[in-house]
Amino acid sequence: MHKPIRALIRIQLKMQYHNVFKKPSVIIGFVFGLLGILFLGLMLGGFVLQVIDLIYTMLEPSGNSDIILGSLFLMNFIVVLLLSLTLIMNGFYFTEDITSFLHFPVHSYQLLIAKSVNPLVYVYLVTAATYFPVSMYYGVLSGAGIVYSIFALLLFFVIPIIPYSLASVIVMFAMQFVNKGKNKDRSKVIGGILGFILLILLNIVLRLQHDPEKVAETIASSAEGGGMLQMATMYYPPAWLMTNQLTTDSLWMRLLYLIIVLVIALVSFWLFYAASQKLYLKGALGLNTGSGKQFNGKGLYRKQTSVVHAYRKKEIQTIFRTPTFFLQCVAGTLIMPALLVVIVFMGDFTSAASLAKSLDGSGLYVAILAVNILTIGLNPVSIVSFSKDGHSWEAHLFLPLKMWQIVLAKLQAAFLINLLPITVMFLVAVFVLQLTIWQAMLWLFLALLVNAAVTIIGMLSDLFYPKLGWSEETELFQNRLASLIAIVLSVGSLGILIALLLVLNMQMFVSLLFTVLYISLLVAALLYTVSRLLRSANRTTLTK
Amino acid sequence: MIQLDHVHKQYGSKKAVNDIHLTIPSGKIFGFLGPNGAGKSTTIKMVTGILPIDSGSITINGKDISTNTIAAKHEFGYVPDSPDLFLRLNGIDYLHFIGDIYGISADDRTARIEEYANMFSIYEALSDQIKTYSHGMRQKLFITGMLVQQPSVWILDEPMTGLDPKSSYQLKELMRQHTAKGNTVFFSSHVLEVVEQLCDEVAIIRKGELLFHGTLPKMREKFHSDESLEHIFLELTQDA
Numbered sequence: 001m002h003k004p005i006r007a008l009i010r011i012q013l014k015m016q017y018h019n020v021f022k023k024p025s026v027i028i029g030f031v032f033g034l035l036g037i038l039f040l041g042l043m044l045g046g047f048v049l050q051v052i053d054l055i056y057t058m059l060e061p062s063g064n065s066d067i068i069l070g071s072l073f074l075m076n077f078i079v080v081l082l083l084s085l086t087l088i089m090n091g092f093y094f095t096e097d098i099t100s101f102l103h104f105p106v107h108s109y110q111l112l113i114a115k116s117v118n119p120l121v122y123v124y125l126v127t128a129a130t131y132f133p134v135s136m137y138y139g140v141l142s143g144a145g146i147v148y149s150i151f152a153l154l155l156f157f158v159i160p161i162i163p164y165s166l167a168s169v170i171v172m173f174a175m176q177f178v179n180k181g182k183n184k185d186r187s188k189v190i191g192g193i194l195g196f197i198l199l200i201l202l203n204i205v206l207r208l209q210h211d212p213e214k215v216a217e218t219i220a221s222s223a224e225g226g227g228m229l230q231m232a233t234m235y236y237p238p239a240w241l242m243t244n245q246l247t248t249d250s251l252w253m254r255l256l257y258l259i260i261v262l263v264i265a266l267v268s269f270w271l272f273y274a275a276s277q278k279l280y281l282k283g284a285l286g287l288n289t290g291s292g293k294q295f296n297g298k299g300l301y302r303k304q305t306s307v308v309h310a311y312r313k314k315e316i317q318t319i320f321r322t323p324t325f326f327l328q329c330v331a332g333t334l335i336m337p338a339l340l341v342v343i344v345f346m347g348d349f350t351s352a353a354s355l356a357k358s359l360d361g362s363g364l365y366v367a368i369l370a371v372n373i374l375t376i377g378l379n380p381v382s383i384v385s386f387s388k389d390g391h392s393w394e395a396h397l398f399l400p401l402k403m404w405q406i407v408l409a410k411l412q413a414a415f416l417i418n419l420l421p422i423t424v425m426f427l428v429a430v431f432v433l434q435l436t437i438w439q440a441m442l443w444l445f446l447a448l449l450v451n452a453a454v455t456i457i458g459m460l461s462d463l464f465y466p467k468l469g470w471s472e473e474t475e476l477f478q479n480r481l482a483s484l485i486a487i488v489l490s491v492g493s494l495g496i497l498i499a500l501l502l503v504l505n506m507q508m509f510v511s512l513l514f515t516v517l518y519i520s521l522l523v524a525a526l527l528y529t530v531s532r533l534l535r536s537a538n539r540t541t542l543t544k
Numbered sequence: 545m546i547q548l549d550h551v552h553k554q555y556g557s558k559k560a561v562n563d564i565h566l567t568i569p570s571g572k573i574f575g576f577l578g579p580n581g582a583g584k585s586t587t588i589k590m591v592t593g594i595l596p597i598d599s600g601s602i603t604i605n606g607k608d609i610s611t612n613t614i615a616a617k618h619e620f621g622y623v624p625d626s627p628d629l630f631l632r633l634n635g636i637d638y639l640h641f642i643g644d645i646y647g648i649s650a651d652d653r654t655a656r657i658e659e660y661a662n663m664f665s666i667y668e669a670l671s672d673q674i675k676t677y678s679h680g681m682r683q684k685l686f687i688t689g690m691l692v693q694q695p696s697v698w699i700l701d702e703p704m705t706g707l708d709p710k711s712s713y714q715l716k717e718l719m720r721q722h723t724a725k726g727n728t729v730f731f732s733s734h735v736l737e738v739v740e741q742l743c744d745e746v747a748i749i750r751k752g753e754l755l756f757h758g759t760l761p762k763m764r765e766k767f768h769s770d771e772s773l774e775h776i777f778l779e780l781t782q783d784a
Contacts, residue, residue: 293672
């Protein structure tokens, strides 16, 4: 029974992690990513531990300090549940390799256990990042001993199982109905957009609660009535059991709580097993990307267009029709403008409009430029300019296409798609910030200039480290050195511009001329580098 | 006409194609044979401009693929062995894309798309993404793309793979009609029966070296054999 599971797990791990750490670019990307996470952890960690300290001091006298652990288990449950929903949907249903396994003589649960390995790696990492610091800090505050630490470690392995299994059952149940439409692409896009909305909502919630003392006070005041733990964990009893497991004095009671928690975990695993066997294939079989409609002659006759126009159209069609490209390059570009709106409205500014009015000519000019760089400073379409072609790149080698035609069409497509966040930001500038018509025109003009620069920066970054040999589109947006290079180049070149404008403190019109000259020179230098790189690149693999 | 003049290609220390000198004349169906890894695809990729040539030269209708690349590429249509390209385009979008790249007028391409897409029974699937097509349907779409283009030289890498018998028959007929007008068809295949019934000339390649080039009767004469092409081919390539 376990042999197929072992074989399936082995092949999953090999496919996902084999060769991952053999390329220097991946190692550098990984190190930078890790440093970023560490930096973010230290920033957020300090805030969280401060809140815990305050809550503990407030609640300890009334004996309600265990709410910290209760909230931790509850939060872990919610985070793992939400994270698992996306991971499971992608891993169980939307990966391209899923059909390669469906014909094997293995049970659904065996396949899904193997398919769970990658999502569980993420889930356990995320759990560890929040669970260990908080539970260990609580242990230090409460003066808990080694037994506490051992049980806390044991519970760590159980925590994700319940929400993960529950998420699996929810997804498998829902996918039966999604499969009625049998359209994988549409389901992917809907799932992705819901994920973005969730991210923005989460940001709004975090923005509303950014003062540690206020957070602690709110919790402490609602704990006055006592029995806070029961209240908080009412909807998720395992959190109550786990908290008591760690805080009860009696060892026998601790063991009893542990056994109950383990039984609940086993029951949830059984639910995972039962859902896998009963529901999985109903959702997975027949899920495809076909429209099922017959061609009715619409679009059979089309006017002849130029090569660049035809190629640009092909680029835009590819981006809009590939769920991953659509989510990352179109829907994803709206996140920054949306977050900026959230920051403006939820931040300390009482009125963004009055702030805009309070800035003088040159100050407002730099502010507009900076906001534009912040919101459209990266063009995700151009970062995958060449890489998104993947194996189709070969066609460029036998079709009678000149390299300048390809480059021009790719740049145009990337520039045009990035007009979407620019339009959104322009509308925000006009209707929310209530800029005058001249200020709004200036906003638009600077946005277009920045867009031109970042579009070429993105293409250049993709040429530095192209990735044509991908098997899933998502690989182009994970751990890529090209994205890092694009960020460094954008922040570097446009940051220098901002710094120069601040130092020189010129009049608005002179600043504008200076910006046009600076970005024109930057664009020319970037285009020259692109052409040099293309000339020296191997045409087949785009490597130097 | 395709002219390969002492073409050489090397990967590291391995000679993939070694000094191939070959003329594929106009008005002929030319079969390119060889076991797996013999150098067929490498040769075709050099002819089509996908791979650079280490030494020697290749011309298509007199246009050098290395020095006069774009003009040479306008001379031929190519159907690759794995037609996994432009998967996110709809069939109809792909055909129009090809029409625009090769400068085919709107009227001409509309008529050709209708004719050949119906001939290969893919017309009804033209609004679907290529990604959803089977291997055979992708093959038919790429053949249709080449027919929309209507170049004088056809280069086809394993074109029969995945085709149903009706489509396979129609493609063979089209090849005959095309060469009857004085054009060139150059294709590689593992299906020796097809080569035997279709080709005017064949070339056999093994380990990057050209073993034979000529007509089938010449081959039988050279190897003193009345056996089938399959038998001669197996004998020639037995230690491959």
